[in-house]
Amino acid sequence: MSTQTISKSNTWKGGNSPFNVSYGKLMMWIFLLSDAFTFSSLLIGYGAIRYSFPSTPIEQIEELELSFAENVQAKFANGADAHHGEFFIPALRDAGVFSESQWPSPDLVFNHFPFAHGLHLPLIFVSLMTLILILSSVTMVLGVEAGQRGDKNGVTKWMFWTIVGGFAFLGCQAWEWTNFITAGATPWANPYGPPTFAALFFLVTGFHGFHVFSGVVLNIVIFINNINGTYERRGHYEMVEKVGLYWHFVDLVWVFVFTFFYLI
Amino acid sequence: MSTPNQNIDIHDEENYDPTVWVPKAHTHGTKDIWLKFWILLGLTVIDVAFYFLMAPSMARNIIFIALGVVKAVYIVGTFMHMKHEKLSLATMIILPMFFIIFFLVWMMYEGNFWGTF
Known part of the structure; x- marks a missing residue:
């Protein structure tokens, strides 16, 4: 390994990290930017198609x-x-x-709520899902904070609650889909109106749900690695931060999916 | 799994090795995190209040998108630690998103005129 001393006076001349982040974290940010473009294209398409139809008076x-x-x-x-x-x-x-x-x-x-059959409760269930995802984002960032202090047990505890939050959200998503599907909705048919509504709902919430699922898998990997002491031996818990970035991004996307599919 | 080379200092600025180098971690405490949680919860409640109290219109849609952007600022800034990163990194990631927000509103408005030429 080269041991030559490189001047730090010029940020972009090599020998240091211009953004003052590790290679892995920078690549995670760039991946998230590209993923944001993918989700944006879906939501832009949704917005345009939704307003090409008249609204319900x-x-x-x-x-x-x-x-x-x-x-x-x-x-x-x-x-x-x-x-x-x-x-x-x-x-x-x-x-x-x-x-x-x-x-x-x-x-x-979307006006159903578990154990409240026959009641008209619009937006309540999806607000609960939003709360679950925001809470699991909070437990994630508390796990990251524990990692920054080198607190292995803290990371274990908060990662556990993050995984629980992820599964709770996926369960809610499954319940929402089940209601919609048992009413007769498929990607090409929709008893509530234009088939495009159902197609876009399955496409966008499905794409988001798959991101949540991948996030839960990554969180479980981090949880197991942490219990095995991988990060303690490595001397830093940056892997928790990188997966945390992904998990917060999934939460961020949900904020906009919620806005477009349920509010607009 | 190979054991890390004990001779390499992962925080070393002088012998920078991009395969192992990480900046020193330091915490910003948990108080700010919980504050942002309550703000995000409050903003979601405001969303729901607007939904039930205001008649549907393009103005209401823009309010919802604006509230979404405010939530995004807190999630990216605090939870994703962006407010403590270098300005150059924050600019690289956030600047493209301004064009996306503009495009979202634009295409929603544009959809109104599809098939009515």
Whole structure:
């Protein structure tokens, strides 16, 4: 190995790290930038296609929300579930709320919550998913912080909770998909409106979900390596930081998927 | 797995070896992390409030995207440690994203006119 002394006066003349980060971390940042481009192209496409269809008129949604309240009372009166199953989608198709020519309001598509059958609860479940992912991002960054102090047990503890958060999010995603699929949605058919809606939903949340899955796998690798003392022997916990960057990026993408699919 | 060469100092600035060199790690504490968690939670609540209290419009969409950008600033800045990195690295990663945000809003607006020429 060369031992010549190189002047540090010029940042870009070699012999040092111009960005003051390790090679691996710099490459992770560049990968994340390219991955951000991929997700952006999907969301830009979603935005353009979504607004090439007219929105569901707000009066229709408000009218329906009143009738949901009555349906809940009807459900408890005769034991029938007026919101789910055979009643809901055909009735709204007949009323012209769900049609091929207008974009369905996410209010009326993703309005379920576990253990609350028949209740109209738009946005609540997906807000819970957002909370889970933000929390798992916090536990990740606490793990990184423990690594910076060289606290091996701290890293183990926080990585464990990060993995739990990742699985919780994936479980929620699976539940959301199951509801949508059992209603009759496929990548080429959508009982709620234009098939493009379902195609884009499966494409974008699927692509994001696969990123979450990969992130959980990487987190488990880090968790096991840390228990085995790999980073303690190496003298630094930078691998936790690099995988942490990926995990935060997945959280960041979810912020925008949430914005585009559920709010806009 | 090969054992690391004990003769190489991984933090050595003078004998810089890009295959092993890492900057010295130092913590910024956990207080800031929890503060940013509560801010992110609050911003999500504001999102939901806007959804239920404001009628759908392009102005509301721009509010949602702006809130998303604010959340992104906290996630990238604090959680991804970007505010403690060199300005050159932050610029390289963040500058392209400004064009993306512009393109997002632009194409959403443009979609309104598809098929209506």
